[in-house]
Amino acid sequence: MLKKLIDVPHRAVAGIAALLVLAAALLVTVLSEGSVQQPVSASAPGQRFSAERAISHLERFATEPRPLGSPASDRAKDYLTRQLRSAGFAVEIQHSVGSRSAAGLATFGRVENVVATLPGRDSTGAVVLVAHYDSAAAGPGASDDGAAVAAMVETARTLSEQGRLRNDLVLLFTDGEEDGLLGASAFVREHPLARQGGVVLNWEARGVSGPSLMFETSRGNSELVSLFTDTVPHPRGDSSMVEIYRMLPNNSDFTALSQAGFAGLNSAYVEGASRYHTADDSIANLDRGSLQHVGENMLHLSAAFGDADLPTLASGHDATYFRIFGTMITYSDAVIWPVAILAVLLVATLVLIARRRRLASVPRMLLGAASAVLPLALSALLGQGLWTLLVRLRPGYDAMGGLLHRPLAFQAALATLAGLALLVWYLSLRRRLGPAALAIGAMMWPAALGVVCAASAPGASFLFALTAMSGALGVLLALLPVRFAAWPVVAVTLGTLIPTALLPLLARNAFIGMGLALAGVGTTCLALFGLTLLPIVELLFPSPARGVGRRVALAVPLTAALLAAGLVGAGLAVDRFDVRHPERTHLAYVLNADTGTAAWVSGEDEPTAWTGKHVSSRDISTLPPGYARGRLWTGAAKPMAVAGPEVSVRARDGDTRTVHVESRRAASSLTLRVDHRIVEVTAAIPGAAPVTLAVTGTRANTWPAEIRFRDLPPGGVDITLRTPGADHVRITAVDETSGLADAPGFQPRPLGVVASTREDGDLVAVARTYEI
Numbered sequence: 001m002l003k004k005l006i007d008v009p010h011r012a013v014a015g016i017a018a019l020l021v022l023a024a025a026l027l028v029t030v031l032s033e034g035s036v037q038q039p040v041s042a043s044a045p046g047q048r049f050s051a052e053r054a055i056s057h058l059e060r061f062a063t064e065p066r067p068l069g070s071p072a073s074d075r076a077k078d079y080l081t082r083q084l085r086s087a088g089f090a091v092e093i094q095h096s097v098g099s100r101s102a103a104g105l106a107t108f109g110r111v112e113n114v115v116a117t118l119p120g121r122d123s124t125g126a127v128v129l130v131a132h133y134d135s136a137a138a139g140p141g142a143s144d145d146g147a148a149v150a151a152m153v154e155t156a157r158t159l160s161e162q163g164r165l166r167n168d169l170v171l172l173f174t175d176g177e178e179d180g181l182l183g184a185s186a187f188v189r190e191h192p193l194a195r196q197g198g199v200v201l202n203w204e205a206r207g208v209s210g211p212s213l214m215f216e217t218s219r220g221n222s223e224l225v226s227l228f229t230d231t232v233p234h235p236r237g238d239s240s241m242v243e244i245y246r247m248l249p250n251n252s253d254f255t256a257l258s259q260a261g262f263a264g265l266n267s268a269y270v271e272g273a274s275r276y277h278t279a280d281d282s283i284a285n286l287d288r289g290s291l292q293h294v295g296e297n298m299l300h301l302s303a304a305f306g307d308a309d310l311p312t313l314a315s316g317h318d319a320t321y322f323r324i325f326g327t328m329i330t331y332s333d334a335v336i337w338p339v340a341i342l343a344v345l346l347v348a349t350l351v352l353i354a355r356r357r358r359l360a361s362v363p364r365m366l367l368g369a370a371s372a373v374l375p376l377a378l379s380a381l382l383g384q385g386l387w388t389l390l391v392r393l394r395p396g397y398d399a400m401g402g403l404l405h406r407p408l409a410f411q412a413a414l415a416t417l418a419g420l421a422l423l424v425w426y427l428s429l430r431r432r433l434g435p436a437a438l439a440i441g442a443m444m445w446p447a448a449l450g451v452v453c454a455a456s457a458p459g460a461s462f463l464f465a466l467t468a469m470s471g472a473l474g475v476l477l478a479l480l481p482v483r484f485a486a487w488p489v490v491a492v493t494l495g496t497l498i499p500t501a502l503l504p505l506l507a508r509n510a511f512i513g514m515g516l517a518l519a520g521v522g523t524t525c526l527a528l529f530g531l532t533l534l535p536i537v538e539l540l541f542p543s544p545a546r547g548v549g550r551r552v553a554l555a556v557p558l559t560a561a562l563l564a565a566g567l568v569g570a571g572l573a574v575d576r577f578d579v580r581h582p583e584r585t586h587l588a589y590v591l592n593a594d595t596g597t598a599a600w601v602s603g604e605d606e607p608t609a610w611t612g613k614h615v616s617s618r619d620i621s622t623l624p625p626g627y628a629r630g631r632l633w634t635g636a637a638k639p640m641a642v643a644g645p646e647v648s649v650r651a652r653d654g655d656t657r658t659v660h661v662e663s664r665r666a667a668s669s670l671t672l673r674v675d676h677r678i679v680e681v682t683a684a685i686p687g688a689a690p691v692t693l694a695v696t697g698t699r700a701n702t703w704p705a706e707i708r709f710r711d712l713p714p715g716g717v718d719i720t721l722r723t724p725g726a727d728h729v730r731i732t733a734v735d736e737t738s739g740l741a742d743a744p745g746f747q748p749r750p751l752g753v754v755a756s757t758r759e760d761g762d763l764v765a766v767a768r769t770y771e772i
Helices: 011-034 051-061 071-086 142-161 182-190 192-196 222-231 239-247 253-259 288-306 333-356 362-371 373-393 408-433 435-456 458-478 487-514 516-532 534-540 550-574
Strands: 090-102 105-118 126-132 168-174 199-205 213-217 263-269 319-324 327-332 583-585 588-592 597-602 633-637 646-653 656-662 669-674 680-684 691-694 705-710 717-722 730-738 753-755 763-771
Touching: 011 319, 011 487, 011 534, 051 071, 051 142, 051 288, 071 090, 071 105, 071 142, 071 168, 090 182, 090 680, 090 691, 105 142, 105 182, 105 680, 105 691, 126 142, 126 182, 126 192, 126 253, 126 288, 142 168, 142 199, 142 288, 168 182, 182 192, 182 253, 199 253, 199 288, 213 222, 213 239, 222 263, 222 288, 222 319, 222 327, 239 319, 239 458, 253 263, 263 288, 319 333, 319 458, 319 487, 327 333, 333 362, 333 435, 333 458, 362 373, 362 408, 362 435, 373 408, 373 516, 373 550, 408 435, 408 487, 408 516, 408 550, 435 458, 435 516, 435 534, 458 487, 487 516, 487 534, 516 534, 646 730, 646 763, 669 717, 680 705, 705 717
Parallel strands: 105 705, 126 168, 126 199, 199 263, 583 753, 588 763
Antiparallel strands: 090 105, 105 168, 213 263, 319 327, 588 597, 597 633, 646 656, 656 717, 669 705, 669 730, 680 691, 680 717, 730 763
16 A cells, blocks of 8 residues: 555565454454353352253243233243242232334233332332343244343342342333333333332343343443443443444333333343244243353342442433453543544544655545445445345245344355455556555545544444544554564554454344345445455555556456355355244234135245145235235135124214224234324223323325234223224224134144244234224
8 A cells, every 4th residue: 555565575475464363353353242151050159140040930931922911921920920029029910001102003902010129228219120021922932031031030039149239129020012012111101110210221132142232221321331341241232232223213121111211221132033033932042151141241230230329320421332352442422522533633644644655646535535435335235136136046035034044154245245346446446546545545434434423323433433543543653664574564454453343243243133134234334344454455466566467357356256156055055944944934814704705814925835835816805904914925715603803983072983892702912904094092991091192104005004902801992093084984903813723724834934023924813894
């Protein structure tokens, strides 16, 4: 790049050595950040957290699905109550109606939260541990969220044996989280403890393995993060995750509690996400090391917050936190702008030196920066293009949302495609603009992103500002008059260590958290990392004066393309569906009680072999009005002799109607699809206060509005809905029961096939349409 680097003896050897050093640093980073704790045996001393002891609890309640209102859910609630009372906690069951609204959707459900309390000896507030004890209907939820529930029981035993903490300790086991945070919403709306506030520590899982990442915090997290990093023996997660999660529509119980005024931290492990919300979220697939990490973090944080002066943890600002080469770094948000500006100044200094030494003109460096958008954009396109190709070759991948069982070869292919995009750009412009202009121009990108993030997502600024600062410092150090021929390479390599520790890990987190369905995100992160390697990559080519021959210019990208193709082929060969790595399928049985016709319905893009035994066409004409959601496959089914749900009008006042809805076959769940926009819904059942929700927006791919009630009482529910401007409203009432075993003509899934994560699958739905 710069003359001193260009003139290094044995350029190619030096470049390869530098890349090997960086590869070693990358390997250390990935292994250390992805590691989990060794599980502790049940014979360990009582003051230690033991994953084996926690597993013994898990085996008592997480061997079958336990959706809201199910007998398995009741058994789990009873087991938790017995265990907590035996540990000395005062336990109450909060019976209520939970609620949540979304665009065009109002969801209600009967919930039974388990609330266990242990008063503090000199309390300054409450420390609330939270996990949900319900699971998705498709699987036993050993990880989501059984592992956290079991860890809380083990933590409760350990802390109660050690004597009371200074602060009140509350264990909140919420119900109905999978249906829309229903238990958490009921807790914050009605329970006296919610009005007192405090610190909440929420525990989740979006996979079956990996370290427990502290990925979300309340705002003003500086003191909370400080306590976390000082207390937890093996902290994982960083502040960029906090910023990213704040931008996403995702939510957990932590969302409801933090919106109610609780400060706190949210943690989850996320690897092995191909098993998330499926029958394979089982005890057999749970990584014991992940459970150990959750439990150790939970125990240490409970003790630390339990003895803290909680009011002093309030802060008006956030902290930046991250690990690099095994060391946790934290600093206040007051440092973010100085770091970002310093990175810009160092890159600007490099620009001035390059201009003064006539290595590159300012216009060329700016053109180099502008042209760098090409490999970044091309990487994103190639990443998404590969995902599109994979779905065409293997349609079953689409149902997995990009969360594949064995994605490593595909991830390597994406990294190769990022390299291909960089090489095509670099070799095309290297001679025209010069290596210095391209490399220095490339450094402007992380410097600029550091400033952009400082303004819009401060906790993520370190990823780019430190990358630019380190890279620029490395090159500036290379210019020092050191009497060591390899010094320029050593200095630039040292400057690239921080980008190596940050950007590939960002890409890995994107691949794990978002899956390959958004492969372009991770691939772009890798391309950005590749831009920081240009000074070292330059060593692998002849000096600029000699240039790169046409054969080399063609052979290098072609080799990368062939390697990517080979990796894709290897991935398809390795990542086949089998008993241990099942394929997801979507199927429902739908009876139109008005016409007496029934149909099998699937939302798969291309039906699997098993689904194809039930569906064969795109004809949706026999489905109940307003039922179709997106493009569906259907097949004729034998009608069941059951009555549809009953809707009767109780009252009407202008555009507000009250209807009574009940299932005449005692279904556990009810959905109302409405052909008009609704703005307010109230649900009322005997023995509970009515609950009202405001609703904004409309539903996509179906009728404009939808109302759900989970764990429907035997006597039904009164629903009051306001539909502005509507004289007549059509309502399709659908009552639903989980499982297809009782549906006539159902052929059980073979081994290697599981139900998908769509909430409208693997159920019997009976519908009737009313005009009111």
